[in-house]
Amino acid sequence: MIDTIATVERNLEPAKGYRLLTLNFNEEFQILPGQFAMLRAHNGYEPLLRRALAVYKQDSPGQLSFLYQVLGRGTEMLSLLGSGAKVDALLPLGNHWPVEECPRAIVVAGGVGSASVLMLCEQLKRLRVDTQIFFGAANERSALGCGIADFLALDLPLSTTTDDGSFGEHGLVTSPLERHLDEDTRTAVVYTCGPWAMMKRVAEISRLREVKCFASLEAPMGCGFGVCVGCVVAVNTDEPSGYGSYKRVCTDGSVFPADLIRWEVAAMSH
Amino acid sequence: MHDPRLAIEIAGIRFNNPVLGASGTFGYGLDMAELIDLNRLGGFCTKGLSARPLAGNPPARIVETHGGMLNAIGLQNIGARAFVEEKLPLLRQYDTRIIANVFGYSDDDYIEAIEILNDGADIAAYELNISCPNVKEGGIVIGNSAAAAARLTEKARRAAARPLIVKLSPNVTDISELARAIRDAGADALSLINTVVGMSIDVNTRKPRLNYGTGGLSGPAIRPIAVRMVYEVARVVSLPVIGIGGIASAMDALEFIIAGATAVQIGTANYYDPRVTMKVIDGLSEYCEHHQVDSIFSLVSSLRKE
Ligand SMILES: Cc1cc2nc3c(=O)[nH]c(=O)nc-3n(C[C@H](O)[C@H](O)[C@H](O)COP(=O)(O)OP(=O)(O)OC[C@H]3O[C@@H](n4cnc5c(N)ncnc54)[C@H](O)[C@@H]3O)c2cc1C
Ligand SMILES: Cc1cc2nc3c(=O)[nH]c(=O)nc-3n(C[C@H](O)[C@H](O)[C@H](O)COP(=O)(O)O)c2cc1C
Numbered sequence: 001m002i003d004t005i006a007t008v009e010r011n012l013e014p015a016k017g018y019r020l021l022t023l024n025f026n027e028e029f030q031i032l033p034g035q036f037a038m039l040r041a042h043n044g045y046e047p048l049l050r051r052a053l054a055v056y057k058q059d060s061p062g063q064l065s066f067l068y069q070v071l072g073r074g075t076e077m078l079s080l081l082g083s084g085a086k087v088d089a090l091l092p093l094g095n096h097w098p099v100e101e102c103p104r105a106i107v108v109a110g111g112v113g114s115a116s117v118l119m120l121c122e123q124l125k126r127l128r129v130d131t132q133i134f135f136g137a138a139n140e141r142s143a144l145g146c147g148i149a150d151f152l153a154l155d156l157p158l159s160t161t162t163d164d165g166s167f168g169e170h171g172l173v174t175s176p177l178e179r180h181l182d183e184d185t186r187t188a189v190v191y192t193c194g195p196w197a198m199m200k201r202v203a204e205i206s207r208l209r210e211v212k213c214f215a216s217l218e219a220p221m222g223c224g225f226g227v228c229v230g231c232v233v234a235v236n237t238d239e240p241s242g243y244g245s246y247k248r249v250c251t252d253g254s255v256f257p258a259d260l261i262r263w264e265v266a267a268m269s270h
Numbered sequence: 271m272h273d274p275r276l277a278i279e280i281a282g283i284r285f286n287n288p289v290l291g292a293s294g295t296f297g298y299g300l301d302m303a304e305l306i307d308l309n310r311l312g313g314f315c316t317k318g319l320s321a322r323p324l325a326g327n328p329p330a331r332i333v334e335t336h337g338g339m340l341n342a343i344g345l346q347n348i349g350a351r352a353f354v355e356e357k358l359p360l361l362r363q364y365d366t367r368i369i370a371n372v373f374g375y376s377d378d379d380y381i382e383a384i385e386i387l388n389d390g391a392d393i394a395a396y397e398l399n400i401s402c403p404n405v406k407e408g409g410i411v412i413g414n415s416a417a418a419a420a421r422l423t424e425k426a427r428r429a430a431a432r433p434l435i436v437k438l439s440p441n442v443t444d445i446s447e448l449a450r451a452i453r454d455a456g457a458d459a460l461s462l463i464n465t466v467v468g469m470s471i472d473v474n475t476r477k478p479r480l481n482y483g484t485g486g487l488s489g490p491a492i493r494p495i496a497v498r499m500v501y502e503v504a505r506v507v508s509l510p511v512i513g514i515g516g517i518a519s520a521m522d523a524l525e526f527i528i529a530g531a532t533a534v535q536i537g538t539a540n541y542y543d544p545r546v547t548m549k550v551i552d553g554l555s556e557y558c559e560h561h562q563v564d565s566i567f568s569l570v571s572s573l574r575k576e
Contacts, residue, residue: 001304003544040542048489048542049334073334090544222332222339223541225305227297229317229346230332245325246346265328 001093001225002027005042008085009063011078018112018145019079020056021066023087028061032096033119034216034255037066038224039078042086047073050088052221052250054116054193056147064091067115067147093224094254097214099123102189105131106180106211108202110173110194111138114146116216116254117193121154132180133158136173136194140166174201181209189214192258196266203258213258219249226251234265271310273555276566278312278532280510281433281458283394285312285367285533288566289523289551292514292537293318293371293397293437294343298357303364305544310551313367315535316353318399320374321382323349333470333479338489338516339538340468342482345373345402350383354390362392369435373399377422381429388431395432398423401439401464401486413439413464416451423455435512438462440492440499449503460503461512461535463496489538490516497525504530504571518546520553530571 006023014020038050051074056067070079081087097120099105105124109117114135124131135151137143139162148167151158159176160168169176173194181188192202193216206213222228232246233256247253247260276287291314296302299314308314326346333340348356353370361368370393374380380398387393400413400422412418419436427434436452438445440463449460465486470479478484496515504511510533513526518539526534539546554566563569 003305046336047334048337048538049339050542088543219329220332220334222341222538223295223544225301225544227295227301227317228332228341228541229294229326229343230341232326232329232331232346234328246329 001090003088003090006087006089008081008083008087010083011081014147015141015145017070019068019070021068021078021081022059023064023066023089025062025064025089029058029064029092030061031055031058031064031092031119033123034097034116035092035094036254037064037089037091037093038221039066040074040088041077041081042088044077047077049074049222050090050224051075051078052224054216055092056115056118058119067112069112069145090224094250097191097216097255099127099129102129104186104188105129106134106177106188106190107131108134108173108177108190108192108194109146110136110192110198111142112146113192113194113216114151117191118147118150120191121151121156125154125156131156134161134173134177135159136161136198137167138162139164143167172198174198174205177202178205181205181211192216199258200263203261203263207259214255215258215261216254217249217256217261218254221250224250234262235260236262273558275558275564276551276554278567280512280532281395281435283367283433287312287551287554288527288533289547289554290314290367290369290512290533290535291540291547292535293399295537295540298353299361299364299368300357302540302544306548308364308366311366311547312533313369313394315369315371315397317347318345318371318373319347319350319353319383319387320345321350321379321386323347323352328481330479330481333485335468335470335487335491337491338487340470340480340485340487341465342480342485344482350386354386358390358392367394368392369395369397371397371399371437373402375402377425380422380426384426384429393432395435395458396426396430397435397437397461398426399437399464401437401441411439411441413448414442416448419448420451420455423452423457427456433458435459435461437464438503439464440495441467445499446502446506449507453507453509457509459510459512460507461514462503463492463499463515466492466495488516490518492516493522493525497529500526500531501529501573517550518543520550520557523550523554524557524569527566527569528572532567532570
């Protein structure tokens with residue numbers, strides 16, 4: 001983990017409301033799929049806190065890209081940065097997707113959760129793991145914004161859904177996942193990142209079929225490196241108090257075994 | 271490595287410089303070791319320690335506001351015993367002052383935590399967080415009542431094997447009255463301020479943004495309140511004062527020192543600028559150079575009126 005100042009190479013808008021930010025670093029990194037960075041405009045005053053973004057692509061040892069949805073003040077501030085602008089960056093942070101014992105992979109991306117799994121798909125392809133991708137988005141624009149072109153270019157089995165049917169299958173991404181798991185019962189590991197409600201459902205679908213599932217979680221973060229204890233999720237281990245205990249998304253995650261999470265206690269309000 | 275002009279002393283403890291990490295923003299110190307050189311730091315306060323481990327509040331625990339953030343972490347911590355047995359041995363390798371921040375939900379809880387910490391070597395001092403509700407007295411916050419705070423300070427002073435710093439809550443009508451009562455009860459130093467109680471509402475759901483409802487406001491937004499309170503307290507109480515609240519630069523730290531603080535703690539700024547403590551130390555040296563200051567101590571309570 002290092003705290004450094006990066007320079008914006010470019011900050012493209014693949015679709016309205018989405019951005020692809022490419023940063024140049026003086027340092028070289030070896031990013032593991034699923035790791036993230038805390039970013040904010042250098043010398044910016046508002047907002048104060050850095051924002052967590054998954055590393056979407058590693059273009060070279062010193063160049064990384066981030067795909068993000070413009071939601072509020074923090075991502076809006078990032079969206080305004082042009083080539084040459086400076087960015088405060090803390091990285092690499094968090095654990096990573098575990099691929100060690102994966103005979104067959106099913107990757108379920110919902111919305112901009114795709115940003116956390118492109119490198120995972122690349123890795124699975126390199127390792128020649130039999131991989132099926134399910135990519136869900138709200139509509140065609142959102143699918144474009146969430147990098148559908150990059151996923152198609154992987155040339156792996158991919159099925160796409162949109163909530164409004166404007167691109168791919170009409171409906172939620174969990175429908176083709178359910179069908180797939182019922183048809184193909186070979187041992188598999190499910191990897192998912194997306195909105196809380198979607199991941200909760202993916203976890204449930206996997207649990208009912210006794211399929212191992214990992215989810216990369218989101219929570220608003222204060223620091224990103226473990227000291228503020230603000231970004232917690234409720235987990236099933238019953239220590240140290242009766243309520244159950246909490247784990248930090250930033251340093252204990254962001255990837256967790258889905259059956260560890262108490263999905264009924266949301267990590268944030270949506 | 272240390273600038274001798276920055277050395278200070280509080281309650282008989284020598285600090286290499288007046289820059290400390292604030293409780294709850296520095297973990298147990300070790301968490302920062304990858305980002306900064308702990309040996310350069312004046313010292314740090316641990317995350318609040320209680321007699322027994324605590325799970326803390328359900329999320330959402332933090333929300334950013336303008337110029338600051340609200341938190342309701344609920345004092346999640348590993349407990350005083352685990353700190354002594356698991357963290358202290360690893361901290362021993364660093365040349366910095368470790369202040370154990372202590373809290374409880376009754377006077378007895380505090381004393382129990384202090385007694386556990388008395389067993390730990392290499393703790394320089396205790397900092398008593400009195401901004402906690404007292405469950406035995408209907409949840410009133412100890413630090414909001416001068417009488418309750420004085421009673422706890424007296425008991426803690428008797429139990430503590432080390433200097434006792436009492437950390438004041440700003441959520442009071444008259445901070446000087448609170449400071450006097452705590453001084454009379456035997457505190458060795460005062461630190462202020464803890465977070466300011468606040469609230470933020472999501473107008474779409476009409477729910478508080480924090481699960482707990484209210485939270486503590488920290489960050490640059492509270493700095494002027496904190497500077498004013500340090501000034502008021504330092505004027506009426508001769509104990510050493512440690513200034514806290516929204517410090518993010520050497521200039522911010524100097525405001526507190528000029529207002530009456532012998533040292534400062536940096537909290538929220540560590541989150542968005544993890545190397546801020548190092549930058550503030552360097553900035554204080556530069557200020558001493560530029561203003562021909564031989565000892566930072568000569569700036570304490572040096573406010574000019576005209
Ligand atoms: C480990 C991790 C990796 C992430 N990777 C990516 C990524 O690659 N691409 C991407 O677009 N986003 C990612 N996010 C989410 C991103 O951090 C948030 O969208 C961002 O912090 C919102 O900041 P804001 O200032 O724009 O919005 P705010 O003004 O803070 O909030 C605007 C809206 O966004 C919601 N929001 C706030 N924080 C989050 C959050 N952490 N997650 C989801 N919604 C939030 C709020 O509830 C509110 O509705 C990641 C989050 C985490 C924890
Ligand atoms: C997330 C968070 C957790 C905190 N936890 C503690 C704590 O455990 N004990 C304590 O005395 N103060 C705690 N504080 C208060 C800080 O130590 C400090 O007094 C306050 O944040 C004001 O300083 P700042 O504006 O520099 O952050 C916490 C603050 C924050 C933001």
